[in-house]
Amino acid sequence: MNRSSASQSDTERGTESDRLSDRVREIEPQGIRVMFELAAEYEREHGDEVDLVHLEFGEPDFDTPEHVVDAAFEAARDGATRYTSNAGLPALREAIAETLSADGDLTVDPESELVVTNGGVEALHLAIQTVVDPGEEVVVPTPAWPNPISQTKLADGVPVEVPMPAEEGFEPDPERIVDAIGQNTAAVTLTSPSNPTGRAYAADAVERVVEAAAEHDAYVLADEVYRQLTYDEIPPRVASVVDRDEWVLSIDSFSKAYAMTGWRVGWLSGPEDVVAQIAKIHESTTSCVNTPAQYAAIEALTGPQEPFREMIAAFRSRRDYVVDRLESTPHVSVARPEGAFYAFVDVSALEGSSVDVAKRLLYEQGVVTAPGAAFGDGGEGHLRLSFANDRDRLELGLDRLEELVRTELGAE
16 A cells, blocks of 8 residues: 655545554444543533543552552652663562462562563553464453454454353353364463453363463463452462463553552563563563552552552442342343452343443433443443442442433333
8 A cells, every 4th residue: 555645635645544554444442432532522511510420441449559659759769760671670570470479379480481561451462462473363252351352453363252151140161262262373361350240260261271272372361450359269370270381471460459550560471482572572662661660569569468458348348239239220130240340230121232321321321331342242232330439429320320220111
């Protein structure tokens, strides 16, 4: 395709889409962000007339603890404002390796098997870029966080969506995943607990998927960002319970469990030969993670843990409240999330698509949610509600959801 100069006329240079790469044109705006922008526009138009309840974003409503913030401030004040190693500060990699050993009995060499990334998003992106060739497939159990699908397309790969059974509350079904793995599979994503359903994979399910992937020389991309935000039994780290851990790339982040979304610090661990290549790509994208933020991450892992335990306890209480409240609301249902801070609500009894329902809930009731269609083939007919919000706002949002349901369908 001929890339036309800016001096050419609109006719000569073609349409805007003609001047873009095919891979970019393949990517659609995420449904979560679309609802956020619609809500922002609605607030601009109506000003003080509206009081929107925002339940669309997956972000802790807690501040980063003071001792973590202080660590970044002190590092910056002391001159820690220069580049670090592409793989991250040695002290941070050592702290992460010690954490992996302590909570998952997982031995990782901090020098050669671990790289610090700009959040879990970049870790997943780097992993896909490293192990997926054009035309190869990435198996994505859905409903799923949409990034693995878009990132696969950006690597010129082919996402293969595998819906988990809605009638069974989206309980992870390893056999469905295994059936989708073939000779052209480069990777399989496993997110446990899941965003958006909150469901977690049992150890035997993990072992079954990793075994099948390894038989096809395919990697398992273990997204464990929400692992610490598990309210019942913490799921195992994938690499710690399988025999073929050389086919596992583990991804984690400080964003959710440590209330550090804006700090953009995550990590990826795996076999040395793969991690070396990931660090190489990292050098060509962002060089290294913000240096003061890395010092903050060290403090998050090694400093007082009580603020984080209190946050998790608050999320557990909110989870229980939201599930109980939804179970008492006519015409809707929800599978009890085992982790993360989302309720994936079945609203299929209401008329229209999940996008239609989300828009009516916004414009008629003032509640912002994420439509299930944003999470792949398995999500239609649902809304994702984030309970990373205070109890009063959650109560108001659920009151308004119930009002919409009763207005459209009546009471049971």
